Amino acid sequence: MEEFANHTVVIVGGAKGIGLATVRLFLEAGAHVLAGDIDTDALEAAVTHLKARSPQAALVGMKCDVSDEASVQALMEAACRPPFLSPPNVVVNCAGILGATGPIDRMDYESWRKTNSVHLDGTFLVIKHSAIVMKRAPWQQDTGVVQRAIVCLASIGGMKGGLAPHPYSASKAAIIQLVKNAAAELVHSNIRVNAIAPGAIPTSMTGIALASDASADGIEKAREHLASHTPMPNRRVGSTEDIAHAIMFLASPVRASYVNAHCMVVDAGITEGGAGPVMPHFSQESWAVPMYDAMGKRGV
Ligand SMILES: NC(=O)c1ccc[n+]([C@@H]2O[C@H](COP(=O)([O-])OP(=O)(O)OC[C@H]3O[C@@H](n4cnc5c(N)ncnc54)[C@H](O)[C@@H]3O)[C@@H](O)[C@H]2O)c1
Numbered sequence: 001m002e003e004f005a006n007h008t009v010v011i012v013g014g015a016k017g018i019g020l021a022t023v024r025l026f027l028e029a030g031a032h033v034l035a036g037d038i039d040t041d042a043l044e045a046a047v048t049h050l051k052a053r054s055p056q057a058a059l060v061g062m063k064c065d066v067s068d069e070a071s072v073q074a075l076m077e078a079a080c081r082p083p084f085l086s087p088p089n090v091v092v093n094c095a096g097i098l099g100a101t102g103p104i105d106r107m108d109y110e111s112w113r114k115t116n117s118v119h120l121d122g123t124f125l126v127i128k129h130s131a132i133v134m135k136r137a138p139w140q141q142d143t144g145v146v147q148r149a150i151v152c153l154a155s156i157g158g159m160k161g162g163l164a165p166h167p168y169s170a171s172k173a174a175i176i177q178l179v180k181n182a183a184a185e186l187v188h189s190n191i192r193v194n195a196i197a198p199g200a201i202p203t204s205m206t207g208i209a210l211a212s213d214a215s216a217d218g219i220e221k222a223r224e225h226l227a228s229h230t231p232m233p234n235r236r237v238g239s240t241e242d243i244a245h246a247i248m249f250l251a252s253p254v255r256a257s258y259v260n261a262h263c264m265v266v267d268a269g270i271t272e273g274g275a276g277p278v279m280p281h282f283s284q285e286s287w288a289v290p291m292y293d294a295m296g297k298r299g300v
Contacts, residue, residue, distance in 0.1 A: 002030025003252060008084045010034045010075065012066050012126055013095030015042035017203030018153065021240035022092055022247050024050060027057045029248065032084055036064030036075045037095070058083065066095040066122030069129075076129040080136070087137040090251040091130040092151045095122055098208050101165040103283050112167045119171035120178070123152050127182045127193065134191050147190050147253040152179050154195040154263055156271045157279075163271075165282040172197075176263045183261035192260045194250040199267025200226055200279055201238045209279065232268050242266060 009026045013019040014035030023035050037043040040063050047061040064075040080087045099115025100107055134148045157164025158172025183193035200206055207218030210225045227235040246266045250256050
């Protein structure tokens with residue numbers, strides 16, 4: 001029996017990177033998936049690709065801007081209607097941006113706020129509207145207890161100084177605390193809330209961070225950079241699937257039923273194991289200025 005058979009799973013930021021890998025693994029585990037993302041082209045391409053691979057995949061894509069309350073509310077409401085069979089059992093928020101970089105005395109307030117609006121406001125909105133629709137569903141059924149789960153993406157940058165840009169780190173630290181607070185409250189409604197703190201994983205975000213390039217070339221350059229700094233044998237670099245598997249563990253009502261208010265670090269021990277950071281120091285001017293320009297060109 002597939003672990004998430006017929007479960008309704010909402011994945012925000014599901015068009016690329018970690019979110020896309022999570023969509024794929026939940027589909028393989030039998031879930032019915034609603035993927036939301038602001039990048040509608042990437043989302044359409046992802047849905048088309050996944051449906052071509054398995055035409056029976058119960059997958060719907062929907063535009064969602066995680067920093068816009070009406071948009072997040074509409075996504076959660078859509079997950080409560082056919083073709084979905086029940087309100088969400090699992091919600092995962094993978095939406096994120098690298099956001100503003102550079103020295104703090106050169107950082108403009110608008111860029112600071114934009115990063116926070118996607119990460120912290122977005123996480124608040126996802127938890128809020130997940131709780132609204134999850135609480136509507138009966139959790140005590142004839143078949144037993146139906147436990148629901150929310151998983152949010154934090155970062156090791158939210159746990160240690162100097163690993164990520166200022167607004168990125170600050171907003172991720174706030175996400176870890178928001179997850180703990182929400183978990184303490186929502187556990188009474190049988191909803192668990194946990195976070196994942198990944199280390200550096202090659203995606204379009206690390207492509208921008210390490211190579212000023214979000215394309216497949218940039219992601220490959222990021223992978224090469226990470227391979228030359230990894231503490232693991234055989235130049236082993238973390239993958240989007242490594243993070244997706246950890247997300248699925250925390251989402252599982254079978255394997256993680258007693259895990260709540262936790263932030264799981266998935267970084268090969270880089271943060272706590274003394275292997276040192278694999279990312280450049282994000283507030284150095286020499287690094288930050290070309291990055292700032294590259295991001296400006298893309299309107300990030
Ligand atoms: N890749 C890493 O090294 C790493 C490390 C730590 C944490 N994370 C976190 O993991 C999550 C996923 O990142 P990723 O590496 O897969 O990046 P990614 O750029 O590949 O994917 C991020 C997704 O979020 C979407 N998105 C951006 N803004 C959005 C918005 N306003 N509304 C809805 N969707 C939006 C993007 O379109 C994209 O599909 C992020 O929260 C990121 O901060 C990533």
